[in-house]
Amino acid sequence: MNSLIKTYTLLAAGLRADPQFCLASAVVWLDPMWQDADEDWDVPHDEDGTIGIALTVTRKAFPDIYSQAVEAIRQGASYTDIDRLICDGITERGIPLENLEWIGFGVPMPAYGVELNDPDFYTTHPEVIPILACFGISPEPNPYHMTIPDSVYTAGRTIVADLEKHPDERYRQISWLMQWLWSSSGNSSIDLSYDEICEFQPLSWEKDEFEFAVAIIEEANGIMSDVLEGLEFLSNNPDLLTSLQRNIQRIYKALEKQGDGEKLKIRLKWPAIPQ
Structure with missing residues (x-):
């Protein structure tokens, strides 16, 4: 063995015998x-x-x-x-x-928000078309040129406020359905569409922001569960759908008379639902 190889061998043996070097080597590996x-x-x-x-x-x-x-x-x-x-x-x-x-x-956030003037929404969610028809909204005849009047949003949010504290959970779930449709839940993942949420600075992976994101997503998942329950219940009860339409017409008439959705005074009527 020549002297150069002996030198490498001695150095390697010395390094292996050094606890600090072994620790550093393990750190680099792990x-x-x-x-x-x-x-x-x-x-x-x-x-x-x-x-x-x-x-x-x-x-x-x-x-x-x-x-x-x-x-x-x-x-x-x-x-x-x-x-x-x-x-x-x-x-x-x-x-x-x-x-x-x-x-x-950054942290990727789900976006469930509704864009009622987007024709793709009606393609991916055909089940909401009969409900939106109660508000006078339809993708026909021209889904690419839809204008949603402010009165429609006022009507939807008036129903939200009327049902969100209803003693019957099924009505509260309909309120969540309306909050999803009219972007009024207060949860950004529920209220913002993908395009809208992309306009905001993403949350970082820092501990506080990550935990905040998890809280938003957990709340959004619970809301969407209620939204789907409310959608199914309303869709399967024609009489309730008729009551919804009648209440919407009451709201529209009240808006014509009072003219201010923020101070709208109206009493809505909902049928008792058998358990």
Whole structure:
């Protein structure tokens, strides 16, 4: 063995015997981004840097997911495997994440908001057409040139206020249905469409903002559950749909006389529903 090889051997043995070096070596192995989280790590099958960005986010926000992802990469996991591992881990924490390509832009928020002048809405939600017809709204004859009068929103929100504290839960669910249709729930994921929510600065992955996002999504999920229940109940009860239409006409007539939706004084009539 020549002297150069002996020197390398002696140095390697010395380093292995140094506890501090062994600890540093373990840190580098377990946490390859330990020195600079913004520095690119050579991740296999990550040509566009998506996984690198995801690792940067998870290292700070979800260290357990980060460690799992690093271990999987060390074991030769594919891009698809890493994508699924990280997305599933974040979804389990309350933020639905379908793929990694949006993770670098902030917390992705669902958008359930209704745009009544969008013809695609009536294509994807044909079940609401009979209900909106009670308000005088229809995608026919020209769905690409629809104008929704202010009086329609006033009528919808008047019904919301009238039913939101109704003793019958089924009526309260109809109120949630109306809050969804008229964007008046107070929950941004319920009230804003995808295009509208994209106009706002996304929430970051910082702890406080992440927890705030989870709270919004949990509330939105509960609201949408009530929306669907209210939609099904109203759609399956023709007499109730007729009562809705009559109440809407009362509101329109009151608006013609009083002219101010903010101070509208009207009493709506709803039938008692058998249990």
